[in-house]
Amino acid sequence: MKMNCLFCCMSERQFTRRSSSRQGIKDCIDANNTLSRFDNISYKTDSSRRRFISEEISKLGKGKISAQIFTFRELCVATKNFNPENQLGEGGFGRVYKGHIETTQKVVAVKQLDKNGYQGNREFLVEVMMLSLLHHQNLVNLVGYCADGDQRILVYEYMPNGSLDDHLLDLARTKKKPLDWDTRMKVAAGAARGLEYLHETADPPVVYRDFKASNILLDQEFNPKLSDFGLAKVGPTGGQTHVSTRVMGTYGYCAPEYALTGQLTVKSDVYSFGVVFLEMITGRRVIDTTKPTREQNLVTWVTSESVV
Ligand SMILES: Nc1ncnc2c1ncn2[C@@H]1O[C@H](COP(=O)(O)OP(=O)(O)OP(=O)(O)O)[C@@H](O)[C@H]1O
Ligand SMILES: [Mg+2]
16 A cells, blocks of 8 residues: 655644635635544544534535435445455555446446545545536546445546556556557646646635646546545635645655645646656656666656756
8 A cells, every 4th residue: 555645744824715706616615624623523423423524515515516425335336345356446545446336327436445544534525525616627527425434435437547657657567558659748738737727717726736647547538637636725815825734745746845844836736747747758657766776766867967
């Protein structure tokens, strides 16, 4: 299991909010601030916890949440009891399974968050809220979620070509053909459009904070969609230059000034885009400890005099 996220405590400061016609995201932001209390709430019973989560999601989403609520039983049926044969992959927060929803005849990807993993109720709710309120052809669709008992499960549209990571960086393991140049550029352009939507169209802007090859999913035609919005955060508004926050993201992709200061701007995502772009043109992973020492960090290596 990968555990390469950065967790570093820094001050979390509230930002001023501006009035906006795009009420949806603003509600999400209000939700973002409210969400911290989910972490510390204890529940008398499973059903009260489940009811509380569903009520908060519908209250914070103000009726705009299109995601379907699934029962655990429905998702057991869809994934054949989370059968290892249905497993599509595994990340730092849990396993992802292919599933089939009988009632809608939809093929889906079901991410069962690890109960002992780092992603808690807050990230789960941020993801449900963000993906319910943000819609773009280069962002993955959230079909629904399940919060039965201890379960925290996200149900996404199924992306037949998996993640960019699978086609770019671990070809010996995945046994995939290297992507041709045109496809690489198509993926880069689509992923950039997804970020542009978050930064320029969403109002207030949203900082994605987890731009990396494994979070860029690919459909049948290799159109890219950004996934994993649990770390997404509302960006600076009302003339503010940054939002101060805990540093979170993935080592190697995280902008150095954000990692050092905790000051987050949309440019932090642009840095991560640059890192992924380097991976796309070199076919090398940003951090690769199997390489000679001076080549282990891709950014340092490509900017060193010997390569330029
Ligand atoms: N919607 C989807 N459709 C098809 N495959 C998916 C989908 N979502 C995830 N996957 C597969 O599951 C794998 C694991 O995804 P996940 O988001 O859990 O972890 P990750 O992004 O690899 O790592 P991390 O947890 O560090 O972000 C992906 O690399 C991809 O192959
Ligand atoms: Mg991911």
